[in-house]
Amino acid sequence: MAQVLVTGATSGIGQAIALAFHSAGHQVTAVGRDAVALARLGALGLTALRMDLGDVAELTDRLAAALADDVPDVLVNNAGMVAAPGNFCDMDEGDIHRQVSTNLTQAILVTRAVVPGMRARGAGHIFFTGSIAGHTPYPNMAVYAATKAALGGFAQSLRLDLSPHGVRVTEIVAGRVESPLYKDVLTPDERAAMYAGQTAVQPEDVAAMVMAVHAMPAHVNVSRFDILPTRQPVMAQVAAAGGKK
Numbered sequence: 001m002a003q004v005l006v007t008g009a010t011s012g013i014g015q016a017i018a019l020a021f022h023s024a025g026h027q028v029t030a031v032g033r034d035a036v037a038l039a040r041l042g043a044l045g046l047t048a049l050r051m052d053l054g055d056v057a058e059l060t061d062r063l064a065a066a067l068a069d070d071v072p073d074v075l076v077n078n079a080g081m082v083a084a085p086g087n088f089c090d091m092d093e094g095d096i097h098r099q100v101s102t103n104l105t106q107a108i109l110v111t112r113a114v115v116p117g118m119r120a121r122g123a124g125h126i127f128f129t130g131s132i133a134g135h136t137p138y139p140n141m142a143v144y145a146a147t148k149a150a151l152g153g154f155a156q157s158l159r160l161d162l163s164p165h166g167v168r169v170t171e172i173v174a175g176r177v178e179s180p181l182y183k184d185v186l187t188p189d190e191r192a193a194m195y196a197g198q199t200a201v202q203p204e205d206v207a208a209m210v211m212a213v214h215a216m217p218a219h220v221n222v223s224r225f226d227i228l229p230t231r232q233p234v235m236a237q238v239a240a241a242g243g244k245k
C-alpha cells in the first residue's frame with residue numbers, strides 16, 4: 001500500500017486520480033479548499049487536507065506541519081486554475097499572479113517539500129498535470145500556457161535530478177477534459193460549446209492512464225503522456241469559446 005498525496009483532489013481530474021488510488025487500496029491524502037468535497041472524500045476513507053495552495057508564502061511550512069515525517073510514495077501535483085480566456089493586453093494583473101502561483105509555484109514548492117524524503121528512500125513517483133496548452137500556442141490563454149510550459153520544463157528537468165535516486169517523474173499532457181475547470185470563467189452555454197462536437201476525455205480516463213503508468217515496473221519511467229479527445233484538433237476551441245475581448 002502506497003501513501004499518495006493528490007493536490008486538487010476535490011474536483012475533476014484530481015478527484016478521479018485520488019479515487020482511483022483509493023479504490024486500488026492505497027492511502028490517499030486529498031488536498032483542496034472545498035470543504036464539502038473534502039468531507040465527502042473523508043467519508044469515503046481518504047485523508048482530507050484543506051489548504052489554499054495559491055497562498056504560496058507559507059506553503060512549505062504548512063505542508064511540512066501537515067505531513068510531519070510522512071513522506072508520500074506518490075505525489076500528484078494536479079491543482080490548477082484557468083483565468084477567463086481573453087487577450088493578454090486586457091488581462092487582470094491579479095489573474096496573472098493567481099495563475100502563476102496556483103499552476104506553477106505551488107507545485108514546485110510542494111515537490112520541494114517531499115523530494116528529500118523520496119531521495120532518501122530511493123523511490124517515489126511524482127506526477128504533474130500539465131496541458132497541451134504548454135506544448136502548442138493557444139490564443140487568449142498566454143499566461144495559462146506559460147505556466148503549463150514551465151511546469152513541463154520543470155518536470156522534465158526534475159526527472160534528471162531524481163533519476164539517479166530511483167524517483168520517477170511523469171508529466172500528464174492533457175487536452176480537453178470535461179471537468180469543472182471553466183465553471184467560473186465561462187457561461188454554461190460557452191462551456192457546452194467547448195465540449196460540443198468532441199467526445200471529451202473524462203477525468204476517469206486520465207486516472208486510468210495514471211494508474212497504468214504507476215503500475216509499470218520501477219525501472220520504467222513514462223516521462224510524459226499526451227491524452228487528448230480523439231476528435232480534438234491541435235489548436236483547441238478554448239479561445240473561440242471565451243476569447244471575445
Ligand SMILES: NC(=O)c1ccc[n+]([C@@H]2O[C@H](COP(=O)([O-])OP(=O)(O)OC[C@H]3O[C@@H](n4cnc5c(N)ncnc54)[C@H](OP(=O)(O)O)[C@@H]3O)[C@@H](O)[C@H]2O)c1
Pocket residue numbers: 007008009010011012013014031032033034035037051052053054055078079080081102129130131132173174175176177178179180181182203
Ligand atoms: N480540464 C481540462 O481540459 C484540462 C486540460 C489540461 C490540463 N488541465 C489541468 O488539470 C488540472 C485539474 O483541473 P480540472 O480540469 O480537474 O479542473 P477542476 O475540476 O476545476 O479542478 C481543479 C482542482 O484544483 C484545485 N485548486 C485550484 N486552486 C486551488 C488552490 N488555490 N488551492 C488548492 N487547490 C486548488 C481545486 O480545488 P478547490 O476548488 O477545492 O480549491 C480543484 O480540486 C489543472 O492543473 C488543470 O490546469 C485541465
